[in-house]
Each structure stands twice: as C-alpha cells, then as structure tokens.
Amino acid sequence: MTADQIPMARHLPRLVGVGISRDASAARAVREAVGQLETSRICFVLVFVPHRLNHAEVETALAELLPSTPGFGCTTAGQITPEGYEDDALLIVAFPREHFRCSSALLSPLKPVMPEQTALKAKALSRRFGRTANWNRFGLIFADGLSKQEDILVAALEVGLGDIPVFGGSAGHGLAFDRTFVLHGGEFHEDAAVLVLVDTDLDFTGLGFDHFTPTEQQIVVTEAQSEERVVHEINGSPAASEYARLVGCAASDLSPRIFAENPVMVRSPAAWHVRAIQQVIDGTSLTFLSAIANGLVLTLGRGKDILATLDSGLSVSDGQGREPDFILGFDCVLRRLEIQEKSLGNAASRVLRRHRVLGFNTYGEQHCGVHVNQTFVGIAFFPPGRANPL
Numbered sequence: 001m002t003a004d005q006i007p008m009a010r011h012l013p014r015l016v017g018v019g020i021s022r023d024a025s026a027a028r029a030v031r032e033a034v035g036q037l038e039t040s041r042i043c044f045v046l047v048f049v050p051h052r053l054n055h056a057e058v059e060t061a062l063a064e065l066l067p068s069t070p071g072f073g074c075t076t077a078g079q080i081t082p083e084g085y086e087d088d089a090l091l092i093v094a095f096p097r098e099h100f101r102c103s104s105a106l107l108s109p110l111k112p113v114m115p116e117q118t119a120l121k122a123k124a125l126s127r128r129f130g131r132t133a134n135w136n137r138f139g140l141i142f143a144d145g146l147s148k149q150e151d152i153l154v155a156a157l158e159v160g161l162g163d164i165p166v167f168g169g170s171a172g173h174g175l176a177f178d179r180t181f182v183l184h185g186g187e188f189h190e191d192a193a194v195l196v197l198v199d200t201d202l203d204f205t206g207l208g209f210d211h212f213t214p215t216e217q218q219i220v221v222t223e224a225q226s227e228e229r230v231v232h233e234i235n236g237s238p239a240a241s242e243y244a245r246l247v248g249c250a251a252s253d254l255s256p257r258i259f260a261e262n263p264v265m266v267r268s269p270a271a272w273h274v275r276a277i278q279q280v281i282d283g284t285s286l287t288f289l290s291a292i293a294n295g296l297v298l299t300l301g302r303g304k305d306i307l308a309t310l311d312s313g314l315s316v317s318d319g320q321g322r323e324p325d326f327i328l329g330f331d332c333v334l335r336r337l338e339i340q341e342k343s344l345g346n347a348a349s350r351v352l353r354r355h356r357v358l359g360f361n362t363y364g365e366q367h368c369g370v371h372v373n374q375t376f377v378g379i380a381f382f383p384p385g386r387a388n389p390l
Helices: 026-034 055-065 115-128 150-161 239-247 256-261 306-314 333-341 345-354
Strands: 017-021 042-049 071-075 079-081 084-086 090-096 100-107 136-143 166-170 182-184 187-189 193-200 204-209 212-225 230-234 264-267 272-275 277-281 285-288 297-303 326-332 357-362 365-367 370-372 376-381
Touching (some): 017 026, 026 055, 055 187, 079 090, 084 345, 090 357, 136 150, 136 182, 150 166, 150 370, 166 326, 166 357, 182 193, 204 306, 212 239, 212 264, 239 285, 256 333, 272 297, 272 370, 306 333, 306 345, 306 376, 333 357, 365 376
Parallel strands (some): 136 166, 326 357
Antiparallel strands (some): 042 090, 071 182, 079 084, 100 193, 212 297, 277 285, 326 376
16 A cells, blocks of 8 residues: 555544644634534644635634634644645644643744843743643744744743753745734734743654755855845855855846755754745845854755655654654745755655644744754654554
8 A cells, every 4th residue: 555545544643633624714714624623622722824814814713613722823834734735724733631731921022032031931931830740841932934033032942941842933924925923812913922831741752854964165144134134245245146156046046946955054063054045135135034144154055855854854753663643843935845846745745644744834943942944843742651553
C-alpha cells in the first residue's frame, strides 16, 4: 500500500481533536470545523486562519460556537492539515483536558518590545501558573509577523522563562505581507503576540531544522536601517544588485523564489541560522524577515534536498522507539514556496501526512530563544504509557 492509498484515519492523531473546513464563508467554516470536535473535553484550541477568510468573521463565529473555550492562533500564509499543505483550510486543533493545561498572556502593543518588562511578564505568568506534578511544560508564541520585533521578543522570553522551551511562528497573510493578526481572549489583535504556557503529561521533543549549508561566500552589511530590517548596501554596493550578482541573476529577476533558493545565513554560538530576504524595495534595497545590522557578516547558503531533510527532520522517536502521535509544526512560507517552485508539493504533503503534522506556514519561526527563517520548528508529542497496536 502506497502513502497515497493509506486511509485518512491513519493520518489523524489520537491525542488531539482536528477540525477542518474549506468553506469560503467564515461562519460556515467555523461551524463545520467545530462540529468535528468533541467540545466537552477541550482545554484549549489552536486556530489557524487561511488568507481568504475574514478574521473578524472567524472571531464572531468562534465566540458563538466556543464561547468559554480559550482559543489561540493566528492568520497564516498556509496551513498544514492531515492532508498536508493547504492554502484555503480553516484548521482548529483541540487539546483535551485529559492531557493538557494552559495559561496565557497577550503582549500588546508589541512595538517596541521592552525586553525587561516582557521578561518580567513571562516570569510572572509562569509563577502564577502552578506546575502539575510529574507533567512537562513548554511555551507557544504567536507574533504579528510584520512587527519586526520577534528577535527581541523571543530573547526576552528566554530570559523570563528560563529552562521552559518556547516554540512558535509569526503570523502571516498569504503572500500579501500587509497585515497579520494573532488570536487571544476571543479577539484577533494586530501589533501583538500571544504567549501560551502549556503543561502536559505527554512526553514531547522539540524540532528545528532547515535544508541549507553555508558556502565560502561571505557578505558584509555596510548600510542598514536595523529597526526596519532594511539593508541598503552590502559589500559597499547597492544591496539588491550586489546580492543578484552573487547568486548569478539580474536584479530585475529577484523574486521570492530566488530568495528562497539562495538564502543568507548567520552563525550563532550554537548553529547556523537563515536570515531570509523578504523583498526588494525601491529597486535597490532589500528587506529582511529577521534582525539585521550594520557590520553583520552573512554567508550565502546552499540548499540540500528539501524533501529528504523534511523526512529526516520529522523522523523522531521517544525512548521506547515509538513515533509521535502528532507533530505541531511551524513551517516557513519560503520553504513552501521553494517546494512549489520545484513541483514537489504533493510529495511534501505525503511526508507531512505520514508524520501527522498539524500547523501553519509562517513569516518566521521561534526556537530556542532565536527568531529564524526558512526553518521548520515543531513539537513532537508521544503517546502516553505503552504503545497501542495500530
């Protein structure tokens, strides 16, 4: 039996509920998705909204159908459902009280992030949220994907939360890069981030991987507006034309596909991270999706097999050798673009289905106190107790 012939039930997790709708009406979509959930058992839901649905109408429908259920999430640049990659699916993931507890805080306004205040707020939230004996704790962060504040935000959260691992993604809106929203307290918020602390009796492991290796080609940022993530010059030349020269194309041909396939990388003490380019502005400058600064030394990256790294990165197991029941995933939209440009969408979706990934495509990812790009970040959750036969 091939992966395409496996019944969809085999790709559904057992530990969380999944509601999906592809209806073009926000009200009908929420009703259909909620109707697939066992609402009496829910601790909280994660809601990932496709670009074609009006977030305000989703908000109204959620208030009607799940009035007392905490909901978190955001608008997206794509969804990862039990079918794999999708663009038009409202996805609701329901976490049951049997295995999960949560507490949350809205960080608003987000701009500018006050590091000390943010760290103190995160620490206070953790202290108020009493730990459950023998349960594990992690954090989720969903941030306005156009705020340009995620780098400072996640660094501050790491200070405030100490050894609590935090995973997350920046909200999107298709490829419009216009406005993005996060969900908290029954409302969608702009210029905001949502921090959710979660206790679970399940074992879990964090994931974070990309598909690039650094080359020998270095790039120096020689003129930048750090607060806006705009680079005007690299190597002393106009940024767009110099980058185009280095990757072997005309400046007029620069596009999301070129940026996705030819990223620039920066070295942290622990690893290499991608600093993704968003777009060309004024024909000469480049905007980035992560922090940038004068004097920063970047390295041009070279891609590896994106499908092979996706499959290997998702192939994790627990101490008993068991596969995850499901993986909550935050996957950069630029990875999705590269996959589409290479006509690998169906193959990638088969990999995502096989590993039971649920989540969304982001404008940036948060992992281990760092804001990254062109990266898959996730959490793999394992079944409790002894494995049950399929």
